[in-house]
Amino acid sequence: MSESVAAAVAEGFEGLYGAAPHGVWAAPGRVNLIGEYTDFNEGFVMPLALPHTAVAAVSRREDGVLRLHSADIDGPIVELRVDELEPGTDTGWAAYPAGVVWVLRGAGHAVTGADIHLASTVPTGAGLSSSAALEVVTALALNDLFELGLSRPELAKLAQRAENDFVGVPCGVMDQTASACATEGHALHLDCRDLSIRQVPFDLAAQGLQLLVVDSRVKHALGDGAYAERREGCETGARTLGVSHLRDIAYEELPAALAKLDDERVRRYVRHVVSDDHRVDQVIALLDAGDVRAIGPVLTEGHASLRDDLRISCPELDLAVDTANAAGALGARMTGGGFGGSAIVLVETTDADTVTKSVLEAFATAGYTAPRVFPAVPSAGARRLR
DSSP: OOHHHHHHHHHHHHHHHSSOOSEEEEEEEEEEEEOOSOGGGTOEEEEEEEEEEEEEEEEEOSSSEEEEEETTSOSOOEEEEGGGOOTTSOOSTTHHHHHHHHHHHHTTOOOOOEEEEEEEOSOTTSSSOHHHHHHHHHHHHHHHHTTOOOOHHHHHHHHHHIIIIIIOOOOOSHHHHHHHHOOTTEEEEEETTTOOEEEEEOOTGGGTEEEEEEEOOOOOOGGGSHHHHHHHHHHHHHHHHTOSSGGGSOGGGHHHHHHTOOOHHHHHHHHHHHHHHHHHHHHHHHHHTTOGGGHHHHHHHHHHHIIIIIOOOOHHHHHHHHHHHHTTOSEEEEESSOSSSEEEEEEEGGGHHHHHHHHHHHHHHHTOOOOEEEEOOOBOOSEEOO
16 A cells, blocks of 8 residues: 555545544455355355555544545535434445444444545445445544554454444445455455454465456445345255254255255255355365465356355356356356456466456457456555554
8 A cells, every 4th residue: 555545545635624634544345265155154254355445534523523525436525413323324335434433333432523535446346345445444543543442353343233234234244354354465264153363374476376356347236135135045044954054054964954945045045155164164275285276176166156056146257257267267256245246266377368368358259348357466454554
């Protein structure tokens, strides 16, 4: 993160609010290596932070006023009162930072207002957690300015609650934890039951590898009910199987568990979640053994599960994965909440250009909007810039 970015956002703040900010913070988006729709099932996930960040210049206020502005969206300053915040107050981008203020106050923290100016390089609608980056950067800034003393995992949980209860998206805690807690050069192995974290070395460049992100530019909106429907199906499966969460079904027990489920839809969802938890275990074992290339087929297997069992892929993502693999990639899968968004592709660095060109040509031939392709470099989590 260059000092020039922090300076530009601070300068924008001063132009809006007439004084220098009390500080500038950044929080990254994330891409998930493996473990999809497992987090709300108290399972395992393995995200990494991206170099793309939401940056916030923030000053503390004592008068109960919350002023919000985004450099990325045309529009005036959004002005709210902290004691009048409630779910549904704002349904646009401002709901994410406003929701964090609401959650902090609801948890008993005396947040008395703030001026916030935001700018983000995290692509929106790409499944890279632009919303979590907004939430986490706001939470970290307010934690510092109001001296709340909250840990990074606590900030992630509060940010998740903002998205669940204020914005209305029933997401798990992975995105916010990755944004708050990731470290450079590592993937983050998160146990979504006890929130324990392990930083797993993931230095692709040293291995002659790259992880490409293919942003299909197909926008998704997880508030439209499809995500919630799958969550409900997973919860139905857990109840039917007599466990609190699908995490409690061992992979070896999966055939027996599926035989107890009459609903074909629920059976598919259960099969995906239990097998994807197993895939996280497989990837961890391979990375611990230093065999990074061998995770490629596990990624591809994960895509088939997301496509066929969870049914959250789309033609563009399937084309990206199939084309990349045919062009020599080590493995590929869609990533994130689905219904658009991005795919990830593990490639030899020497093959990156060839694979990228093949994907771009396939999209052009199919008449799709050209995707955006860039390397996912495992980057640092949320931090104060100045």
